[in-house]
Amino acid sequence: xxxxxxxxxxxxxxxxxxxxxxxxxxxxxxxxxxxxxxxxxxxxxxxxxxxxxxxxxxxxxxxxxxxxxxxxxxxxxxxxxxxxxxxxxxxxxxxxxxxxxxxxxxxxxxxxxxxxxxxxxxxxxxxxxxxxxxxxxxxxxxxxxxxxxxxxxxxxxxxxxxxxxxxxxxxxxxxxxxxxxxxxxxxxxxxxxxxxxxxxxxxxxxxxxxxxxxxxxxxxxxxxxxxxxxxxxxxxxxxxxxxxxxxxxxxxxxxxxxxxxxxxxxxxxxxxxxxxxxxxxxxxxxxxxxxxxxxxxxxxxxxxxxxxxxxxxxxxxxxxxxxxxxxxxxxxxxxxxxxxxx
Amino acid sequence: xxxxxxxxxxxxxxxxxxxxxxxxxxxxxxxxxxxxxxxxxxxxxxxxxxxxxxxxxxxxxxxxxxxxxxxxxxxxxxxxxxxxxxxxxxxxxxxxxxxxxxxxxxxxxxxxxxxxxxxxxxxxxxxxxxxxxxxxxxxxxxxxxxxxxxxxxxxxxxxxxxxxxxxxxxxxxxxxxxxxxxxxxxxxxxxxxxxxxxxxxxxxxxxxxxxxxxxxxxxxxxxxxxxxxxxxxxxxxxxxxxxxxxxxxxxxxxxxxxxxxxxxxxxxxxxxxxxxxxxxxxxxxxxxxxxxxxxxxxxxxxxxxxxxxxxxxxxxxxxxxxxxxxxxxxxxxxxxxxxxxx
DNA sequence: TTGTATGCGTTATCAA
DNA sequence: TTGATAACGCATACAA
Numbered sequence: 001x002x003x004x005x006x007x008x009x010x011x012x013x014x015x016x017x018x019x020x021x022x023x024x025x026x027x028x029x030x031x032x033x034x035x036x037x038x039x040x041x042x043x044x045x046x047x048x049x050x051x052x053x054x055x056x057x058x059x060x061x062x063x064x065x066x067x068x069x070x071x072x073x074x075x076x077x078x079x080x081x082x083x084x085x086x087x088x089x090x091x092x093x094x095x096x097x098x099x100x101x102x103x104x105x106x107x108x109x110x111x112x113x114x115x116x117x118x119x120x121x122x123x124x125x126x127x128x129x130x131x132x133x134x135x136x137x138x139x140x141x142x143x144x145x146x147x148x149x150x151x152x153x154x155x156x157x158x159x160x161x162x163x164x165x166x167x168x169x170x171x172x173x174x175x176x177x178x179x180x181x182x183x184x185x186x187x188x189x190x191x192x193x194x195x196x197x198x199x200x201x202x203x204x205x206x207x208x209x210x211x212x213x214x215x216x217x218x219x220x221x222x223x224x225x226x227x228x229x230x231x232x233x234x235x236x237x238x239x240x241x242x243x244x245x246x247x248x249x250x251x252x253x254x255x256x257x258x259x260x261x262x263x264x265x266x267x268x269x270x271x272x273x274x275x276x277x278x279x280x281x282x283x284x285x286x287x288x289x290x291x292x293x294x295x296x297x298x299x300x301x302x303x304x305x306x307x308x309x310x311x312x313x314x315x316x317x318x319x320x321x322x323x324x325x326x327x328x329x330x331x332x333x334x335x336x337x338x339x340x341x342x
Numbered sequence: 343x344x345x346x347x348x349x350x351x352x353x354x355x356x357x358x359x360x361x362x363x364x365x366x367x368x369x370x371x372x373x374x375x376x377x378x379x380x381x382x383x384x385x386x387x388x389x390x391x392x393x394x395x396x397x398x399x400x401x402x403x404x405x406x407x408x409x410x411x412x413x414x415x416x417x418x419x420x421x422x423x424x425x426x427x428x429x430x431x432x433x434x435x436x437x438x439x440x441x442x443x444x445x446x447x448x449x450x451x452x453x454x455x456x457x458x459x460x461x462x463x464x465x466x467x468x469x470x471x472x473x474x475x476x477x478x479x480x481x482x483x484x485x486x487x488x489x490x491x492x493x494x495x496x497x498x499x500x501x502x503x504x505x506x507x508x509x510x511x512x513x514x515x516x517x518x519x520x521x522x523x524x525x526x527x528x529x530x531x532x533x534x535x536x537x538x539x540x541x542x543x544x545x546x547x548x549x550x551x552x553x554x555x556x557x558x559x560x561x562x563x564x565x566x567x568x569x570x571x572x573x574x575x576x577x578x579x580x581x582x583x584x585x586x587x588x589x590x591x592x593x594x595x596x597x598x599x600x601x602x603x604x605x606x607x608x609x610x611x612x613x614x615x616x617x618x619x620x621x622x623x624x625x626x627x628x629x630x631x632x633x634x635x636x637x638x639x640x641x642x643x644x645x646x647x648x649x650x651x652x653x654x655x656x657x658x659x660x661x662x663x664x665x666x667x668x669x670x671x672x673x674x675x676x677x678x679x680x681x682x683x684x
Numbered sequence: 685t686t687g688t689a690t691g692c693g694t695t696a697t698c699a700a
Numbered sequence: 701t702t703g704a705t706a707a708c709g710c711a712t713a714c715a716a
Contacts, residue, residue, distance in 0.1 A: 005403075005461075005485065007709055018687050023711060031685060048481055053459040054399045055709035058692045061347075063396060065439075065460075073428075074421045083415050086442050090449075095456055097407075098440045100428050107432075114437055117395040118407075119347075139390055143347065228629060254629065261631040287570060287596065289603040349693055360703045365695060373701060397693035400708045 006049045015039055026051075057119065066310065067120035069099045069111045071128050071152070077299040078126070081150065084303020085124060092311055094121070103128050109136045116140045122310040124303075127152040146313040146323075150306045160313065161327040162306040166196045166279075169295040169332035170203025173249050173277040176293065176334055178211045182247035182275055185213075186238065188223040188231065188259065190251040200251050200279060219245060223255045231258020239266050246274060253280025256292060277334075285335055296333045305330055348389045357381055368393075399461065408652065409462035411441045411453045413470050413494070419641040420468070423492065426645020427466060434653055436463070445470050451478045458482045464652040466645075469494040488655040488665075492648045502655065503669040504648040508538045511637040511674035512545025515591050515619045518635065518676055520553050524589035524617055527555075530565040530576065530601065532593040542593050542621060561587060565597045573600020581608050588616060595622025598634060619676075627677055638675045647672055 008026070012019040017036065025032045025040035043049075057063040066089050070078045082098065089096050097118060099111035105128050113136060115123055123145055125137065134154055141147050141159060150162040177185050187204045190197030205215050221238060223230055231254060238245065239262065250256035256278025260270060268274050270290050277293045278285070285292045305328045316323040350368070354361040359378065367374045367382035385391075399405040408431050412420045424440065431438050439460060441453035447470050455478060457465055465487055467479065476496055483489050483501060492504040519527050529546045532539030547557050563580060565572055573596060580587065581604065592598035598620030602612060610616050612632055620627070620636045627634045647670045658665040 005709090009709080019709090020688080020711075021686055023709095024686085027711090033685060036685080048485075050455060050458050052400075052461060052709050054396055054405060054461055055692090056711085058394075058396045058400055058694095058708090059710050059712095061692070073415075073425050074418060076416060079416045079421050082440075083442065086415075086440075095460060096440055098424070098428075098438055100425065113392060116392050118437060119394060119396055143390075257629050264631070287599050289599075289606070347693090351693080361693090362695080362704080363702055365693095366702085369695095375701060378701085394693050397708090398695085400692090400710095401694050401696090403708070 005052065006047045007052070008049075011040060011043050011047065011049060014043060061119075063119045063121055064093060065095045065097050065118065065120050066122050066124065066307070067097050067099070067115035067118065068124040069101055069108065069115065070126050071101050071103045073098075073100050077151075077297060080299025081126070081303035081306070084300040084305075085307045086303075088304055088307035088311065101128050103130070105131045105133065109133075112136045112140055116143065116145065120145065122146040122148070122314050124148050124150060124306050124310060126150050127154060144317070146310055146317060148306045148310045148313070150302050158325055160309045160325045162302050162309060163327065163329055164297045164302065165329045165331055166199035167203040167206070168329075169279060169297070170200035170249070171207045172203075172332065172334050173279060173293075173295045174204045174207035175211070177247040177249060177275055177277060178207065178213070180247075180271070180275055183213060184216070184219065184245040185247040185249055186219045186221060186243075186245045188221055188234065188248060188250040188252070188255045190226060191224045192222075197251060204249055218243065223251060226252040226255050228254055228258045228261075231255035232262040233258075235259040235262035236266065239263075239268075248274060248276045250276065250278045253278040253285075253294060256280070256294070257288065260288065260292065294335045296335050298330060298333055301330045347394065348391045349394070350391075353382060353385050353389065353391060356385060403461075405461045405463055406435060407437045407439050407460060407462050408464050408466065408649070409439050409441070409457035409460065410466040411443055411450065411457070412468055413443050413445045415440075415442050419493075419639060422641025423468070423645035423648070426642040426647075427649045428645075430646055430649035430653065443470050445472070447473045447475065451475075454478045454482055458485065458487065462487065464488040464490070464656050466490050466492060466648050466652060468492050469496060486659070488652055488659060490648045490652045490655070492644050500667050502651045502667045504644050504651060505669065505671055506639045506644065507671045507673055508541035509545040509548070510671075511621060511639070512542035512591070513549045514545075514674065514676050515621060515635075515637045516546045516549035517553065519589040519591060519617055519619060520549065520555070522589075522613070522617055525555060526558070526561065526587040527589040527591055528561045528563060528580065528585075528587045530563055530573065530590060530592040530594070530597045532568060533566045534564075539593060546591060560585065565593060568594040568597050570596055570600045570603075573597035574604040575600075577601040577604035578608065581605075581610075590616060590618045592618065592620045595620040595627075595636060598622070598636070599630070602630070602634065636677045638677050640672060640675055643672045 008019045008022040012022045022040050025037045068085055072078060086096055097120060101108035101111055108128050108131060134157060148160045153161040153163060174185060189201050208215055221234055223234055248259050250259055256276055260276055263270055263274055270276055279295045285294045309328060313323045350361045350364040354364045364382055367379045410424060410427055414420060428438055439462060443450035443453055450470050450473060476499060490502045495503040495505060516527060531543050550557055563576055565576055590601050592601055598618055602618055605612055605616055612618055618634060620634055622636060627636045651670060655665045
């Protein structure tokens with residue numbers, strides 16, 4: 001049977017004082033005599049007394065818990081986000097409660113309600129791919145729970161958001177290739193309907209433009225599925241078509257790997273014959289042979305920024321200051337190839 | 343300013359009834375008239391009333407929260423464990439609170455205390471690599487919090503544990519190679535002082551033994567560091583030494599990739615010339631070219647088993663039944679190579 | 685310097 | 701069928 005927890009009342013009884021004195025002694029209240037404090041602290045130590053956060057939270061209407069809802073967790077990006085959030089939460093003395101919506105909008109709704117029931121002091125959320133109904137999220141926002149969306153955000157909600165800079169990342173990747181001397185850069189582009197695909201394409205074109213390289217439409221090859229086989233096939237296709245190119249900037253990390261595999265099979269050397277850069281988030285870039293340059297969507301930084309933004313809001317609210325939602329754009333990082341650049 | 347939350351008292355006031363009636367109506371208590379129930383439910387719906395779990399927890403001395411402490415989260419294995427735990431927790435109507443000890447024993451202690459302060463109904467923990475002092479963990483166990491350790495467990499604690507079957511996994515990997523016709527199987531072995539290395543080596547030897555293949559000591563090559571370069575160098579070394587072999591079973595996934603890279607550089611075909619199997623946990627096995635067979639330490643299953651074991655214990659305790667700690671061993675899975683086996 | 689009383693939101697016991 | 705009250709563990713306004 002689970003032992004009853006020790007409470008302040010227990011300490012008070014043993015010492016023959018009142019529980020409010022114990023309460024004050026434990027938090028080093030100036031009114032309490034050193035003598036009493038010492039006695040209380042000593043006994044608390046002996047009994048291994050641990051305060052009950054639940055009672056505290058109820059009392060203060062503040063749980064010191066942050067909620068985070070992610071679509072999946074077995075994914076470096078989201079794992080990194082959580083890691084970033086945790087690091088900020090720790091500093092602030094907060095705990096983190098996690099829900100995984102599993103890409104299910106229904107689960108997501110349940111999660112949002114659970115977060116409110118747990119009275120989290122703030123909520124971080126990245127939406128499911130299929131989330132349409134924002135009612136439950138809107139509802140928790142209406143209830144005044146500070147909320148920050150990240151990565152997969154909903155434009156229509158008036159909350160702070162943290163997103164990656166897709167344009168800038170693509171720009172960096174492309175310019176990185178240009179700086180290596182590449183002039184005919186293939187872009188494996190993503191689905192046209194996705195905002196991120198468009199932004200990455202724009203970044204690619206902007207970099208070319210800045211460096212006075214004309215955009216060649218035939219170098220922009222769609223890779224909508226973004227899987228390994230597609231990347232491989234598409235790359236073999238352009239190799240066989242005789243298209244002249246000296247680099248590939250892939251919209252997607254998996255497409256990039258597919259492309260690398262195709263290049264190697266066709267006897268091309270990387271990066272001597274063709275340089276490849278991918279856009280994505282995966283620590284295994286360095287396990288590939290040769291290692292792949294990549295534009296990393298820094299999940300950690302996103303988590304960091306999102307959590308900081310959330311705390312700004314939480315603190316503003318505590319002080320009853322108005323807080324205007326804003327959107328932070330997190331810079332991407334170019335993970336340099338381990339081998340030398342040509 | 344954060345709006346005040348609605349409480350049962352608010353519903354009661356508006357309806358001119360008492361809060362206890364509201365409480366009963368909301369949980370469909372048989373004593374309450376249908377009329378009242380309908381009125382209460384309707385108003386609760388309108389006000390978007392959400393019960394306060396904190397008050398509930400305090401009242402019931404039960405938080406419906408599971409705590410999980412992992413050394414890191416940006417790691418497929420632990421991410422999978424969390425995923426497995428979540429799936430069980432959801433079914434039981436529990437939430438999950440996560441702490442990341444970041445491989446720091448100090449942080450771990452803080453986390454354990456935080457978990458107790460939050461009055462989690464159960465704790466899952468995988469230790470830091472350097473954890474020596476188990477006092478805080480012992481303390482929370484003494485307080486009667488159901489606890490299950492997984493993967494990195496401490497022998498000396500009398501709690502349930504869930505671990506992977508290293509012997510069986512290595513046995514499977516080796517027999518998989520034998521079944522493909524391999525007879526001279528190199529084993530890239532891990533650090534001698536680690537229990538898992540020994541178990542994997544024993545599994546390798548047992549499989550050979552069962553299949554009447556003599557153990558050749560020269561085929562057992564140490565790869566203590568387990569990094570990419572080591573795997574590559576060691577493999578090149580054995581290739582240059584003229585050692586005759588037709589397969590590699592690597593103790594570690596990264597060593598396996600290093601080995602593959604070396605083989606490819608030396609013009610060996612995989613799996614035609616040499617078959618490779620790794621021991622580890624990484625979804626990218628299928629992104630490699632060729633995809634690598636691997637013995638997967640199923641983090642998800644570990645999480646599943648650990649959580650189930652934990653709930654068994656929680657429920658036994660609620661019913662005041664005594665519960666004896668036990669250790670579950672989770673079977674590994676062999677992820678088959680996508681290409682055909684020879 | 686310390687004690688008493690009250691409330692946080694909920695449920696359960698006992699009356700009505 | 702409903703209401704009043706106490707209790708969960710803690711902090712604080714007010715008394716002493």
